[in-house]
Amino acid sequence: MPTGDAPPLGTNIEGEEPDVEPTVETDEATYTDDAELERTIGLSGGLAIGVGTMIGAGIFVFPGLAAGQAGPAAAGSFAIGGVVALLVALPTSELATAMPKSGGGYYFISRGLGTLPGAVVGLSLWFGLVFATAFYLVGFGYYAIDTLAVLGIALGGQYVVPIALAFGAGFTLLNVTGTENAAKLQNGVVALLLSILAVVLLWGVLNAVGLVGRPSTPERFMPFGPFPVLTTAALVFTSYLGFAQVATVAGEMKRPGRNLPLAMTGSVLVVGTLYVVTIFVATSAFESATLASLGETAMVDVGRHYLGGAGALAIVVGGLLATMSSANASILSTSRAIYAVSKDALLPRWASRINLKYGTPHVALGMAGGPVLVLVATGRVEVLAEVASFLHLVLYGLMCVALLVLRRDEPDWYDPDFRTPGYPVVPVLGALASFALIGFMRPLSQAIGLGIMLVTAGWYAYYARDVSLKGAL
Amino acid sequence: MTRVVVPVAVLENEAVSFGLMNLLGTMDVTVLGYHVLPEQTPPDQARLQYEERANEALTDITEEFREAGGAADYRLVFTGDRAKTVRRVADEVDARAFAITGATGTVDRLLVSLSGDVAAERILDFVIELVGDRDIGVTLLRVADDEETTTLSDAQARLADAGVDAQTVLAEEASPLDALLAAVPDHDAIVMGEQAPSLQSFLLGDVTDRVAAGSVGPVLVVRQPPAGQE
Numbered sequence: 063m064p065t066g067d068a069p070p071l072g073t074n075i076e077g078e079e080p081d082v083e084p085t086v087e088t089d090e091a092t093y094t095d096d097a098e099l100e101r102t103i104g105l106s107g108g109l110a111i112g113v114g115t116m117i118g119a120g121i122f123v124f125p126g127l128a129a130g131q132a133g134p135a136a137a138g139s140f141a142i143g144g145v146v147a148l149l150v151a152l153p154t155s156e157l158a159t160a161m162p163k164s165g166g167g168y169y170f171i172s173r174g175l176g177t178l179p180g181a182v183v184g185l186s187l188w189f190g191l192v193f194a195t196a197f198y199l200v201g202f203g204y205y206a207i208d209t210l211a212v213l214g215i216a217l218g219g220q221y222v223v224p225i226a227l228a229f230g231a232g233f234t235l236l237n238v239t240g241t242e243n244a245a246k247l248q249n250g251v252v253a254l255l256l257s258i259l260a261v262v263l264l265w266g267v268l269n270a271v272g273l274v275g276r277p278s279t280p281e282r283f284m285p286f287g288p289f290p291v292l293t294t295a296a297l298v299f300t301s302y303l304g305f306a307q308v309a310t311v312a313g314e315m316k317r318p319g320r321n322l323p324l325a326m327t328g329s330v331l332v333v334g335t336l337y338v339v340t341i342f343v344a345t346s347a348f349e350s351a352t353l354a355s356l357g358e359t360a361m362v363d364v365g366r367h368y369l370g371g372a373g374a375l376a377i378v379v380g381g382l383l384a385t386m387s388s389a390n391a392s393i394l395s396t397s398r399a400i401y402a403v404s405k406d407a408l409l410p411r412w413a414s415r416i417n418l419k420y421g422t423p424h425v426a427l428g429m430a431g432g433p434v435l436v437l438v439a440t441g442r443v444e445v446l447a448e449v450a451s452f453l454h455l456v457l458y459g460l461m462c463v464a465l466l467v468l469r470r471d472e473p474d475w476y477d478p479d480f481r482t483p484g485y486p487v488v489p490v491l492g493a494l495a496s497f498a499l500i501g502f503m504r505p506l507s508q509a510i511g512l513g514i515m516l517v518t519a520g521w522y523a524y525y526a527r528d529v530s531l532k533g534a535l
Numbered sequence: 536m537t538r539v540v541v542p543v544a545v546l547e548n549e550a551v552s553f554g555l556m557n558l559l560g561t562m563d564v565t566v567l568g569y570h571v572l573p574e575q576t577p578p579d580q581a582r583l584q585y586e587e588r589a590n591e592a593l594t595d596i597t598e599e600f601r602e603a604g605g606a607a608d609y610r611l612v613f614t615g616d617r618a619k620t621v622r623r624v625a626d627e628v629d630a631r632a633f634a635i636t637g638a639t640g641t642v643d644r645l646l647v648s649l650s651g652d653v654a655a656e657r658i659l660d661f662v663i664e665l666v667g668d669r670d671i672g673v674t675l676l677r678v679a680d681d682e683e684t685t686t687l688s689d690a691q692a693r694l695a696d697a698g699v700d701a702q703t704v705l706a707e708e709a710s711p712l713d714a715l716l717a718a719v720p721d722h723d724a725i726v727m728g729e730q731a732p733s734l735q736s737f738l739l740g741d742v743t744d745r746v747a748a749g750s751v752g753p754v755l756v757v758r759q760p761p762a763g764q765e
Contacts, residue, residue, distance in 0.1 A: 091623065092578075099614075100578060100612055100614035100620045401580050414583065414584075
């Protein structure tokens with residue numbers, strides 16, 4: 063809300079000041095002093111962003127890896143991940159309805175906790191999304207190879223990375239030059255995906271419980287004990303990185319007070335349910351050791367097991383669409399994350415330039431796509447996934463902390479339309495669970511994640527020490 | 536006074552013709568400067584970069600409208616959905632009509648379409664106010680197979696009462712759009728109603744936009760009465 067005597071915002075090392083304008087928010091638009099910003103994304107668009115970002119990994123990449131680590135109890139790992147995601151999604155919803163602006167989690171933390179945590183989270187989110195995008199693209203590469211195999215063209219695994227690189231570059235370029243309305247396409251892709259999954263999973267469940275077909279082989283639920291269930295939960299949490307991306311378009315959502323909470327919690331519930339059912343179906347089809355040996359595209363064989371060639375084809379098509387939609391949505395979120403920090407003078411202002419020819423943020427898209435390609439070249443699916451999760455989990459934990467701080471101080475401007483049920487238990491559990499999941503990751507991922515956070519903190523100290531964002535609405 | 540919204544793609548250097556500015560001299564005008572963005576771009580990001588330039592251009596256009604006669608102000612909107620923005624702003628300023636800009640010289644003759652399911656009373660009231668005491672001729676057009684209550688001669692009489700000179704054309708073409716486009720020559724601008732969304736306009740795109748594409752001159756679209764008010 064406009065305030066007469068705003069505190070000084072400070073400047074970065076280049077003398078740029080954060081661009082903070084007083085605004086008036088309504089359900090349909092944001093009014094600044096000299097311009098209006100139309101809200102154009104509805105509930106279905108918000109759900110498509112959430113579900114479309116998340117669904118690629120959990121169903122089409124992780125089942126084989128997860129079952130190999132935790133056995134049939136991997137379903138429990140996904141359920142744990144889903145509960146943690148929900149514990150964070152509720153506080154995030156409250157923050158988003160109080161601050162329905164672009165920038166999402168970064169914005170809440172910089173305003174609620176201050177510039178240093180904001181800078182670390184904002185810049186780490188950039189890298190976190192880059193890791194996530196690289197992970198989705200490698201997954202896409204595996205599905206591309208399998209699709210060709212189903213069509214009778216056998217290519218070796220050594221083509222996974224080149225294919226992922228080519229499509230990563232292609233998506234970046236398309237986002238810079240494409241002005242067609244890809245959002246409608248994304249909604250269609252998500253709807254098609256959900257239909258494919260519904261059919262395959264329903265048939266799988268009927269089979270698995272013995273209603274049709276031959277009964278499946280029973281296996282011990284936790285063949286490797288309870289601890290792997292938790293480490294696997296940390297690994298597969300990447301499947302839930304996406305609900306908070308809905309908050310990055312909070313400034314463009316119609317009726318944000320209603321649509322933001324529904325889109326965030328709704329997409330977590332939808333994908334969480336699908337994940338648990340998927341693992342149940344997969345582990346009913348094959349023993350976990352078999353699933354593990356099938357690797358990233360184990361679901362193709364699960365589809366073939368239940369529905370023959372048609373099932374395999376449905377899964378490879380679904381996998382291509384899902385990993386593609388996740389990668390593309392993540393590149394777009396990355397560009398928004400870069401814009402949010404650049405607007406606040408934590409990165410040079412030129413990072414958020416857009417070109418008049420296409421109207422697209424070509425600099426930020428390049429800063430998203432470039433590093434993605436470097437990471438794709440490593441081809442390390444599990445490390446990519448865990449580092450992405452690490453950096454997002456820090457964000458999620460701090461968002462819960464920001465909620466606790468804001469609720470304690472209740473500044474004048476803090477007036478959310480949606481209030482988290484179960485306060486303060488939900489945000490406290492959300493913060494603890496987020497930080498705890500980090501503890502179950504492999505040391506390499508933890509080291510990379512910590513390293514990135516230290517670098518971003520160093521950047522803040524060098525570049526933007528004098529910028530002050532706390533409470534700067 | 537009655538207000539008309541004039542949407543202008545302000546960063547694409549869309550110009551408003553002097554003919555349209557003079558025609559709207561009897562009206563209050565809200566110039567709606569808009570810039571459409573692809574989904575990759577948050578509207579706020581475009582505002583940061585283009586706000587100043589767009590506001591300068593809009594100040595100039597608005598000044599020209601003022602010089603042409605009526606009171607004028609402007610709004611600047613960054614949007615991903617042009618149609619929604621035009622509708623929202625027209626609602627907020629309580630506009631009777633919005634314009635689709637087009638090239639025209641001095642407007643001597645208006646083509647007014649009464650075909651189809653439109654609020655004829657509102658269109659006629661708007662035309663009477665638009666023409667005012669100026670020497671602008673009007674052609675009233677409707678397709679033959681319509682079964683509407685307001686007949687062309689009633690409409691003509693109504694305009695004559697208000698001092699507006701009108702001809703009538705009962706078109707033989709089956710489609711209101713074809714009839715309109717056939718009658719466009721010899722006219723400088725079109726006034727038509729905002730059709731209720733029908734299956735046809737859904738499948739083939741907005742009729743008003745198609746008229747603008749098939750005719751070079753400006754089009755004034757008279758809005759439906761707000762819901763719950765007739």
